[in-house]
Amino acid sequence: MSVPGCITMGGKKITGQNAAGKPNVIVILADDLGHADVGFNGCKDIPTPNIDSLAKNGVRCSNGYVSHPFCSPTRAGLLTGRYQQRFGHECNPAWLPEDTNVGLPLNQVTVAQVMRDAGYVTGAIGKWHLGAAPCFHPNERGFTEYLGFLGGGHMYMPGDKGGVEYTVPVLRNKQPVEQKEYMTDLLSSEAASFITRHKDKPFFLYLAYNAVHTPLQAPEKYLNRFKHIADEKRRTYAAMNSAMDDGIGLVLKALRDNGIEENTMVWFFSDNGGPPANVAPTNNSPFRGHKGNVYEGGIHVPFVVQWKGGLPRGKVYDEPVISLDVFATAAALAGAKVPESHKLDGVDILPYLSGERKGVPHDVLHWRSGGSGGKWAVRQGRYKLVKDGTAVELFDLVDDVGETKDLGAEKPDIVKQLQKLHDAWNAELIEPLWQNPKRAVKKAGRK
Structure with missing residues (x-):
């Protein structure tokens, strides 16, 4: 039974109901974040109070996984709720704006599409990395609003020079806009604005930071927080992580200020483990390996789910869960209809996290990288x-x-x-539809 201004979950009133009476969903995705580079996993030299607050006020999944050990395939799995190897999205796409074959296959349904069809406003902010051709644009894949960049990364500082992919214009929907501030700050501000604009409607927001992916770049206001870190790379990495944590704090503040925090489910995890030391100074402790490996260091990530109105606070859930579960959980929460032809590998983990259902969400989890x-x-x-x-x-x-x-x-x-x-x-999978892009020569820029 619902009453004006609240919904109920297991007899508990949830404040901040929108006009449709449905919970909001936010998915915050970090990029290349080391497992032990957040406070709730033991980080000592980089304070992450806002990320840690999600664990304090939600459920920390101690065995939280992603479906791939690097960037684009994980995102394809996340947005479709299916092992991306089933449809050939097993490698990173090259920056090929004219190629309509290199990107998230158009026959795949996204969580944004089913949430939109269920009456949600759907927004994507930040890194896309699911194809550069117009047919793959977020607005064509179920997102009603988009601000970000279509490639696998971007320069953080306005006007910085780099390869073509990392210097393409930031887009608002399909129109270029000028980048006037540090990229992480821009994405965070846009997320807070999205929340405020749509506070009276149910919304699904996918906030995909490029932090803390290379290039290692941060402005002085963040670097100055870490003068005690002697290693210059670790100092810059720490500053980037701190900027993202500030941004997540801004997002949470927008939820509180608009009175909808209790009625909003917030996910946070990284797209893969931290890269090796010669790329970035990440910490994947206590795991073996790094980004690119199918050892735990490449796929076992910081993973937390907060929903103050429907989940316990400060709980640790130890059974394995995976990023593929976002789709099924969000769709169940929204009462959204998933096409019968779109067979999900992820499951609705809400009843497991809440303690309503015993047992395990997944009997088996799988990974594959590089084809059969x-x-x-x-x-x-x-x-x-x-x-x-x-x-x-x-x-x-x-x-x-x-x-x-x-x-x-x-x-x-x-x-x-x-x-x-x-x-x-x-035996159920297909081979990759394309291969990972080769390193370009310096003159040609980053691919």
């Missing part, structure tokens, strides 16, 4: 089978989260069982 002959991993319960190089290794993630001891020789039956699960799943 590339890297892969499968996790069932405490055991994970990994092929990240030439060897197939078995790890017990309960006793050995750092994946240091291969148990394959000791537990051949478990190896056989997990190999069989992987082989069955792998």
